[in-house]
Amino acid sequence: MATYDFIFNGLGLREWCDKDATTGPMSMADLLAQGSGGGEGTPIWELPFPSLDALNEACPAIARTRDLTKGVETSFLDIKDTLKIVLDPITQPLSWFLEGALYAFQNTPWFIMIPILLAVVYFASKSMKLVGFVAFSILFLAFIDHYNFAMQTLAIIFVCAFLCVLLGVPIGIAMSRSDTMQRLTIPVLDMLQTLPPFVYLIPLIFLFSVTEPKLYGIAIILYAIVPVIRLTDLGIRLVDKEVIEAAEAFGMTDRQKLYGVQIPLALPNIMAGVNQTIMMSLAMVVIASLVSAPGLGVLVLRGIRNLELGVGLIAGLGIVLLAVILDRVTKAALARVNAASAAQRNS
Amino acid sequence: MNGAAGMEKDVKISIRNLYKIFGSDPKGALENVRAGMGKPELMEKHRHVLGLQDINVDMRGGDITVIMGLSGSGKSTLIRHLNRLIEPTAGQILLDGEDVLAYGERDLRRLRREQMSMVFQHFALLPHRTVLENTGMARAVRGETKADFQDDALKWLDRVGLGGQGGQYPHQLSGGMQQRVGIARALASDSPIMLMDEAFSALDPLIRTDMQDLLLELQEELQKTVVFISHDLDEALKLADHLVILKDGQVVQQGEPQEILLHPNDPYIVDFISDINRARVLRVRSVMEETTAQDREFAGEVGPDDTLESVIAISEGNTGLCYRVMRDGAQVGALEMQKLVRALVPTGAAEGGIRAKAV
Missing domain, CATH: 1.10.3720.10 (MetI-like)
Structure with a gap:
């Protein structure tokens, strides 16, 4: 689904990630991604920087940047x-x-x-x-x-x-x-x-x-x-x-x-x-x-x-x-x- | 000056086994130095600078002790230990038998206010105070008002030849006059000890000679214990009752200047003294034969403290003559011109000395 899924799957943290996942408000990017049916296998050129937001996509247990300012x-x-x-x-x-x-x-x-x-x-x-x-x-x-x-x-x-x-x-x-x-x-x-x-x-x-x-x-x-x-x-x-x-x-x-x-x-x-x-x-x-x-x-x-x-x-x-x-x-x-x-x- | 032998004065300041090491861990480095490590090795292996190494000097009351060495020899560091502007790594400094290093803040302040005054190379006068206020600085620091010290300060200004200049600011005076203020300031503090750190080094040669004469003249009258730092051998020989020669933080030789001149014990000193005008520095008493016998024909009478130069002038260059040396109307020795001329030839410059290497 998300780009960095493999990290958390690989480390066996999937359960921890999804344990108390609450879906935060969706960003525009999320909506677009949903609309296009989710891009399977992101090409290497478009690999996003592993920022808080990008990691949150793969693992909801990780805070988002907006949580920081908040x-x-x-x-x-x-x-x-x-x-x-x-x-x-x-x-x-x-x-x-x-x-x-x-x-x-x-x-x-x-x-x-x-x-x-x-x-x-x-x-x-x-x-x-x-x-x-x-x-x-x-x-x-x-x-x-x-x-x-x-x-x-x-x-x-x-x-x-x-x-x-x-x-x-x-x-x-x-x-x-x-x-x-x-x-x-x-x-x-x-x-x-x-x-x-x-x-x-x-x-x-x-x-x-x-x-x-x-x-x-x-x-x-x-x-x-x-x-x-x-x-x-x-x-x-x-x-x-x-x-x-x-x-x-x-x-x-x-x-x-x-x-x-x-x-x-x-x-x-x-x-x-x-x-x-x-x-x-x-x-x-x-x-x-x-x-x-x-x-x-x-x-x-x-x-x-x-x-x-x-x-x-x-x-x-x-x-x-x-x-x-x-x-x-x-x-x-x-x-x-x-x-x-x-x-x-x-x- | 030239205190006659036998007139022993009491030791006023005594420096014992003094060490100073600059760096982050001086105590640790001290162990190495005591174990025999030298200055270059200490620098290379431990990044510590050996400032002073095992200094032992006795300074007598009423004498001028000159500490001489080239830059970097540690002479300015040494004088700053006496009033503890710099703290030693190890050793003792005894003032009238009392250990200065054991003093607390209050005692130390009293020492600086009442026992020791200091004269600096670049004068270090307060630029925003008048000459009079600068002269009275030591007294003002003790809490006296201008009215209290004014008379005394004016007297000392007069004494150093600055009568009527009290209202000026230091910048309005020439370098030589500023240093006269520096000396007046030290004298006005009435302290028995005067520390002079290269006090005349920043002055023109002519003014420097004037100031040296002034110091000798004042000293004759006041009999202070003077510690004088210099890098100039002529100056050191002129002023010193006791001469201490420093090199790389160590005392290479100390003693009566005439003695050092005639019997240097280190190639370093031989190099040092090979350039000076011996006829002007050596005195009759250092080369005469001590005798009261009138067993030869005397061409005339000279004093024991006359320079050889003046005797040569009297003899008009005749090396065959012999002079009778008189002190207070009594004969103390005989001076053969031949011996005098021989004393003028310097001890051969050291083979391995700085000079030999430089060629």
Whole structure:
């Protein structure tokens, strides 16, 4: 009947196969095969790969591939409630932060908010040219009535990038101190970085309600935390070995070494990581509009859904402007750190 | 320097039967080494590197002990054992009779903070701190504030010739000046022992000579126990009270530098010393005849620590003369120019040595 019958017959497993055979729903291929009266003796060229489905045909006791995906789904749903009991309280502050930031960014009048932002830009970059560019961009967005959306996006990035640094830097430090920790963490980071962003959202939708801000907060943090971890680890590992040796030779404790030597000398790399993290948060916040993250991404989504070409393109332009602003400002801050330490290191 | 014989000082640091083997199972490899396996064989059969093999050195307080060897001889590994930046495979390190290897974390930290300071080849200053803060680093590590150590740090900066540079950052200084900061940092810690790992090797020859003079000058005044690593024989001979020559992780010869120069006991050392200017390194006391008899005609008086070069200059090349050697106004010996000239001829380069093979 089926191609691989001979294996199970040969091994004397026929009885085991047919013992509690339940006929699953028939696939189209099964129906076709039935229609043509079953192909006796498959020619060697058409020998199917002995996959789960092919083996199941010969021996119903073997699971089908669809059982695998179903199994993953049911096991996830089974542990979901327990997982929720643990994850809900831990992640609840994230919702509060996001709600608070969104409230603050949106309810501060524009004539106060814009000067505050410009002051931050000046403090970070010490460049009037950049302040001018940022002022122009924000005023332009406000002028075309995208101010509120832009502020929502900024608020989310602000919270998520801050948490990424808060969590990522210690993880990076732990990695730099232990090779085992590094070996264990790198595959996870690789996975987080290569997983298509949409895939993050799937299990999160099951875990949390779409109305909760933490749903997109977690997705953004998971996606954006990778560079800051990697570059913290790298930065600390790149600190001059002789300087570390000197620190040890003069009897520094691990804590003195970390705060007095390693972190200050790794700062340029850590800042580069922060820049990347902010840029990746921005990329993710647009995708996260699929799960109700507010901001410019919502407009892009509307453009796609309703084929409103203009809405989508203008919102896209707004995102580009935000990206350029965030990148330039963090790069300017990074350049200042670099200039200071490059000069110091140039011996 | 050149401490007169007979003025015995106490042993400060004593290294006993020290072994260091790098690899996955050093203890296992140690058995083989003790059974007589050499460095190349150990590498080939067990993939372990023999770093140091049965090192025994006594370092006296107030002396400069120079450990010399070519790269790969294990000298930097050896100095890092003293403050346990590297842990030995077997052996003992005694500091004032106390076994440093038995120290726990707290004692070890105290040792590094209060007993030993270190000067590094590439300076290893903290780039984000000022020269003053770098100088006070050892004190800051102990928990003192800048106000506490400022006066002392400024004093030491002055002493190494960097007065008024305290506010600079290390990158603003030249290499020689940075190493002066390195020395000031070590001195400001007030520790009796100074470890210097190729401290002058990265400097230009002229600046290196300056720094050597500075070290000798400071040493005369401070009488620290200095352990100095070098690959440069001229430097080693200039600085050393006690010279230890390492090769492939083993001590080939140790002793008073003049003694080694006149009586090398290994072809390796013969090759090593065949290139140096003996007239500049050898001292009158090493070649003179010890006598108080005034049985001949003296052409003049010289000191026992004068170099042969200076005597040749006085004699204007006349090999027939004889000089009276005086210490503190009393005669301690006689120096015949003929003997002096004979001492200038190096012991013949070894037949099987590196040099013979290279030709």
